[in-house]
Amino acid sequence: xxVSDDFQKAQRFREAALPYLDDVxxxxxxxxxxxxxxxxxxxxxxxxxxxHFDSYRGPAMKPWLFAILRNVCNAEYARRAxxxxxxxxxxxxxxxxxxxxxxxxxxxxEVLRNRDAGAIRxxxxxxxxxxxxxxxxxxxxxxxxxxxxxxxxxxxxTVMSRLARARAMLRAAWMAEEEHSK
Amino acid sequence: xxxxxxxxxxxxxxxNELDAGHAREVEAHIATCPACAAELAAQREMRHALAGAxxxxxxxxxxxxxxxxxxxxxxxxxxxxxxxxxxxxxSAVSALxxxxxxxVVLRQDDQQRILSEVVSAHLxxxxxxxxxxxxSTDQHSVxxxxxxxxDVAPPVIDLTAQGFTLVGGRLDYVxxxxxxxxxxxxxxxxxxxxVSQTASTEHRPPKTQTMQGFNCRRWGERGLNFWAVxxxxxxxxxxxxxxxxxxxxxxxxx
Ligand SMILES: [Zn+2]
Numbered sequence: 001x002x003v004s005d006d007f008q009k010a011q012r013f014r015e016a017a018l019p020y021l022d023d024v025x026x027x028x029x030x031x032x033x034x035x036x037x038x039x040x041x042x043x044x045x046x047x048x049x050x051x052h053f054d055s056y057r058g059p060a061m062k063p064w065l066f067a068i069l070r071n072v073c074n075a076e077y078a079r080r081a082x083x084x085x086x087x088x089x090x091x092x093x094x095x096x097x098x099x100x101x102x103x104x105x106x107x108x109x110e111v112l113r114n115r116d117a118g119a120i121r122x123x124x125x126x127x128x129x130x131x132x133x134x135x136x137x138x139x140x141x142x143x144x145x146x147x148x149x150x151x152x153x154x155x156x157x158t159v160m161s162r163l164a165r166a167r168a169m170l171r172a173a174w175m176a177e178e179e180h181s182k
Numbered sequence: 183x184x185x186x187x188x189x190x191x192x193x194x195x196x197x198n199e200l201d202a203g204h205a206r207e208v209e210a211h212i213a214t215c216p217a218c219a220a221e222l223a224a225q226r227e228m229r230h231a232l233a234g235a236x237x238x239x240x241x242x243x244x245x246x247x248x249x250x251x252x253x254x255x256x257x258x259x260x261x262x263x264x265x266x267x268x269x270x271x272x273s274a275v276s277a278l279x280x281x282x283x284x285x286v287v288l289r290q291d292d293q294q295r296i297l298s299e300v301v302s303a304h305l306x307x308x309x310x311x312x313x314x315x316x317x318s319t320d321q322h323s324v325x326x327x328x329x330x331x332x333d334v335a336p337p338v339i340d341l342t343a344q345g346f347t348l349v350g351g352r353l354d355y356v357x358x359x360x361x362x363x364x365x366x367x368x369x370x371x372x373x374x375x376x377v378s379q380t381a382s383t384e385h386r387p388p389k390t391q392t393m394q395g396f397n398c399r400r401w402g403e404r405g406l407n408f409w410a411v412x413x414x415x416x417x418x419x420x421x422x423x424x425x426x427x428x429x430x431x432x433x434x435x436x
Contacts, residue, residue: 010254011302013253014250014306015305019306019309021245022238025240039245042245046249047252115235117236117237120232120235138197140237145199160190160193163193164189167193170228171224171225
């Protein structure tokens with residue numbers, strides 16, 4: 001292949017994909033919980049994306065990159081199989097556990113204390129998959145429900161119930177910490 | 183609508199993902215159900231608490247450079263190899279002279295590659311949301327922003343009074359290294375002024391080149407290399423560089 005074609009492809013890829021580097025890196029940090037693993041995963045994600053860029057016809061670039069990153073991260077999970085569970089696309093046992101815990105206190109009466117970003121990141125890190133990735137994609141990466149569904153390969157209805165569950169879990173963790181620090 | 187349904191749909195309501203019909207249904211349920219109303223209020227409050235926190239990460243500069251380096255790079259024609267072969271075949275050229283000429287050829291080659299990277303960086307910056315990392319119309323807030331991010335902070339000079347509005351600064355990547363970019367506006371046109379450190383302290387007078395439809399004026403001064411890139415005309419870019427140089431000289435002497 002002539003050098004110039006290769007370069008032009010790289011140029012188009014650079015312009016389409018590199019603007020999302022921070023988004024991809026953010027998701028990798030939350031999924032892998034390790035800065036250097038996240039860097040490796042993001043680099044691998046971009047290498048794979050470039051390789052498949054010729055056949056890329058959509059969805060939007062951001063969910064497409066996220067879908068690739070997820071695959072890379074799943075491989076990393078498999079490698080660390082002893083310490084983490086892989087992200088499952090199919091609704092598994094976790095999805096069937098009861099969704100709601102009764103609110104112990106009336107949430108209206110409580111005023112949430114402001115927390116610094118580090119403490120919130122830790123609480124998000126502690127969320128179980130697949131709830132965490134759904135939460136991060138929506139709340140931090142600003143994807144629409146439809147885009148999340150594309151990125152994780154699940155129906156929109158599943159995305160909605162995972163998101164509701166994730167937010168309920170995060171709120172519960174938040175309230176528990178509040179209780180703890182009283 | 184059941185409470186289980188409402189407790190999922192209220193998130194879609196918060197996220198503005200419901201059509202008007204479903205939004206009305208959820209609101210109607212919430213109006214008559216204290217438990218779901220409390221949940222909505224709680225989630226609103228959570229959203230508020232999360233909104234102010236910096237939860238995004240920024241990719242390290244080294245990662246960006248690694249990815250950039252792994253992409254196919256532009257190569258000017260003819261390649262170095264064919265230039266060298268051309269010299270080798272010219273038997274009339276002495277070895278010494280040839281090596282001198284080759285050195286000159288290689289340096290230009292390198293400059294050509296860097297110029298193409300600078301123009302790529304300019305193109306990237308024109309995409310939505312990528313022009314500036316630090317917004318400003320005030321040089322006193324842009325300059326300190328660069329400190330600690332680069333070995334040498336680029337000179338930030340406000341030329342608004344001279345017709346070139348300072349809009350901000352950005353970290354960019356050229357030749358696999360972090361480089362400062364100071365951003366100006368002339369009417370609706372963007373001018374990126376890229377600044378990098380160089381070992382050479384000699385003065386290199388400004389020279390304009392055109393690449394991919396952009397004008398690029400580059401020069402060297404006080405251990406810094408400058409590239410001003412824009413789609414404004416060559417005359418206007420020359421005017422920009424002249425005013426920048428004059429202001430920089432005044433700053434140093436004043
Ligand atoms: Zn209800």
